[in-house]
Amino acid sequence: MTEVPVPDEKHMRLRYAGTCRACGVDLPARTDAIYQKSTKTVRCVECVPAPSEPEKPQLSRREGDPTEVEPGVPGGSARREFERRRASREQRIRVKHPRLGGLILALGDEPQSTTAWDTGAIGEERLGARLNEYASDSIRVLHDRRIPGSRANIDHIVVARSGVYVVDAKRYKGRPTLKVEGGVLRPRVEKLLVGRRDCTRVVDSVRKQVEVVRGIVEDDRVVHGVLCFVEADWPLIGGSFVTRDVDVLWPKKLYAKLSADGPWSTGQVRALHRLLGGALPPAH
Incomplete structure (x- = not known):
């Protein structure tokens, strides 16, 4: 969504806590927000009024707001590092032992430095x-x-x-x-x-x-x-x-x-x- 320019509005980092005049969300100090000089009020950066229309409350993040913060995947980095180390070891063994590589991998355990990531x-x-x-x-x-x-x-x-x-x-x-x-x-x-x-x-x-x-x-x-x-x-x-x-x-x-x-x-x-x-x- 393209933000509609308003003459007396300014994008700034808040020095003091406030409340978004559009959606009612509390905005703590140091949050990026839009300050309106004429009304001395603030609003979320995401709460953008449509042209020639009064501001309307936006959908909350739990209602499908596309700017929802991605929570991330628990253990994602550790899991990827474990898979990378295991694949690297398998490749080294198969290259060094073309005929017996599969058997060596089946009978041997992963080193502790690899299993620690798992x-x-x-x-x-x-x-x-x-x-x-x-x-x-x-x-x-x-x-x-x-x-x-x-x-x-x-x-x-x-x-x-x-x-x-x-x-x-x-x-x-x-x-x-x-x-x-x-x-x-x-x-x-x-x-x-x-x-x-x-x-x-x-x-x-x-x-x-x-x-x-x-x-x-x-x-x-x-x-x-x-x-x-x-x-x-x-x-x-x-x-x-x-x-x-x-x-x-x-x-x-x-x-x-x-x-x-x-x-x-x-x-x-x-x-x-x-x-x-x-x-x-x-x-x-």
Whole structure:
């Protein structure tokens, strides 16, 4: 649709929150919008009035708006990397052993460096499927988002009334625990262990992803980092904890957080979802 020029309108990034005069959606600060000087009101960029007609509310995204944010495919990047590595190994073996290549592939296992991608993809796919089931007007999800200028990606982003959650899904075996060293005479050091495996670097990765999202939202208070272990050995009582501002928990505990009430309206949830979806495209 071609936007109709209006003399007293200006395309700008909002300094303050507002409400679209056409469709009634809440527009948070820093959102791209159209400001009308004569009425001192704003509207969504997508809400375009027809020539010589008054503005009419546009269809909501859930009613088929073609500008709907693409949620992405859970585990898409990990699944593609697994398939690429497996195909590359098969090609190398068949070229090196033209006659016995098929037999070698049938009897041999994929290396751990390859199966790790399959394991990770399954974890992201399972958690992503459940998040999609929870999706609603007040809980909107994004999966497998590419970080511009980096080879890294974000597994899941959930925008809910209580905030924005940057979720890293892991399918590790063992019990997650927090090990604290120092704190009196030495600097306090927190380590994340899953069984005997030191997974502290995973916390560092989530913190970097949170900083990326905070840079887009421009509000440190509303963005939360989450490490969700989908098949870990969690105790019957308790078990979840926080390390360096990152929540470490399991899927049901995450769903409870997402369902909690918060200060944002469904319109604000929608606008933030759209903002993040545009800034962090799907990692095709």
